[in-house]
Amino acid sequence: MSLASAAGTFRTTTPRTGAPSGFAPLLNRVKEAGLLRRSQVFYLSLLTTLVLALGGAIAGFVLLGNSWFQLLIAGALGVIFTQFAFLGHEASHRQVFTSGKANDRVGRAVASGLVGLSYSWWMNKHTRHHGNPNVVGKDPDLDIDTVSFVDVDAASARGVRAFITRHQSKLFFPLLAFEGINLHVKSFLHAFGKGKVDNRSLEIVLLVVRMVVVVTPIFLVLPLGMAFAFLGVQLAVFGLYMGLSFAPNHIGMTMFTIDAKPDFLRKQVLSSRNIRGGMPMTALMGGLNYQIEHHLFPSMARPQLAAARKIVRETCARDGIAYTETTLVEAYRVVLAYMRTVGRSAPRVFECPVVMDYGRL
Template sequence: MTVTDLAPSPHTRPDRPARGAGERYVSSFTTLTRSVKDAGLMQRAYGYYWTKFAILMVLGAGLVVAFIFIGDSWWQMGIAAALGLLMTQTAFMGHDAAHRQIFRSGKWNTWASLVMINLVTGMGHGWWNKKHNKHHAAPNQLGKDPDIGPGPVIWTGEALQTRTTRTGRWFARIQAYTFYPLLAFEGLSLHVQGVARLFSRNKLEHRWVEASFIAFRLGTYVALVFIVLPPGKAAAFIAIQMGLFGAYLGLSFAPNHVGMPIAPRGMKIDFLQRQVLMSRNITGGRWVDTFMGGLNFQVEHHLFPSMARPNLRKVAPMVREHCRQLGVRYTETTLFQSYKAVTAHIHKVGRGGADIWACPLAGQMRTA
């Protein structure tokens, strides 16, 4: 389903759920959680993660050796592309660590995330983690989810109202055509925001650790590229690596929630429906699991954010059946269809066609 917005009935206060409905879903989720734990699906997957980490590090070291060995050649652009893909896979690992999916120890997870996000990929862990936690707390809810706030791309009709200039509205109208090319700049944007947060006055845990890791990573990376390659090829190398890194990340995150229902401000939704109704799973087998870093099981990830990645595929049938019994819509589609839904949504929003309306899902939440 690709409804644009989710709104309460005019006869129901948006800040007060229907009496009894919320309790039912809370109780059912408690039952589901107990079944998941009894099945052993909340256990850690140390073998999987250590193997994955070792493979990524070996491949990374191999790319560095190959880069130095090849020297001044346009063949290095292939190394740049491979590095962009590898950095994205490493970022997925950092995402898992930030969600406490890898280790039992919170401290170990934090340091693993710092190493993979800051030291290996050169991004900022602190600012992203805070933003991402807000997203998980209220996915696709106006005023709460920072991922649907105003920005280069307009995700909601409310955000469209912030485009007050003719140029701004023109870019909104054509955003379905510019969205995918813009993803090439997402990697650069993430790096810039991470560095900018280090210089802000906002509280940031591990500020100096993050600053040291990012400075070392970016400094040695740029220095090595310009030592081995002449300026023109070095610039092309960095552009390809960063562009592919950003596009890959964007293509992995966009299908998860874009085009799914959007909850208006102040609407109270129980945890299970909030996470399931606003998320989209991507089918396609284990190659999709690898390509998307496990994010293709977005429903299960939102319900059990600390679950180890390999267990998401195992728990999916349980969640699907649980939602079927409750009558809660569980959305899954192919990767191609998800991009089609994403494109249709941003095209509709950009042209002013996304109005908040009384979606049938709102009625479902009132009467369930």
């Protein structure tokens, strides 16, 4: 299934193969414009700002003490940790430094040490996603994870998952509140699992120390009930913010069968969606609003994405490639419409098959 544009028209499509690619001349234009240069001053300023924000939240936590106003600090921490996650994401794409090792060190320190996510797990999953965005059977972001993104997966759902899948468009936003817990659990399972984990010992130390440092003061300073409420709010805000930032990127865009052979430019552009909003939206979404440019040039620093957008739009217009850009609200509308369409393939859980057959007769 695919959604060719933000207009909301679903159709089955097989992207043409062997089409001439305009990526080489596009890449040359981007290089000539100097848009692949690193922006270390920007990232140093961003890191400083986030560290100061984190320090302010910690100071507020200490000063408030036993007070339900602590839930405001919890919400702020959810936002701050998400912003740190955006920075870790950019480091993983080599956007911060020219040295891969330097990017990895910063990315692992931020992701595992500050946010509490496994850097190794993220790198493995996200690298595969970038290589095959929206390719059914290859993109790990399309795998079943409570909800279903492919109708075949929805049809295979049973029991509670079938019920959730059937109503996944209505439950989509509430489920995102649990995404923070889901990400932390997956990170620990990966770090302690049997599969290959890069720098496993360091990653385990960072994850465990981060968990202890974050959780212990909460239960030492706050009453038990308030402490659980604090953690709940922080994790809910973190999950919602992360989910709401990543959901508009590809859901409802063109999906490719595993045997389709679109050229690189078309595969990345047709499967991605940009969000309008300029600099405020860029700050809010950590540069993910320029998803098309990010997929075409993964190592491009955040400040260069807006300028690259103009060049990419011109290339797509010249080559007749649909370039999707919409508002955030419209993107969510399309995402929910797509989730609803896929969800209809799930079995009806609480209906008697005999009664259903009789009704069809």
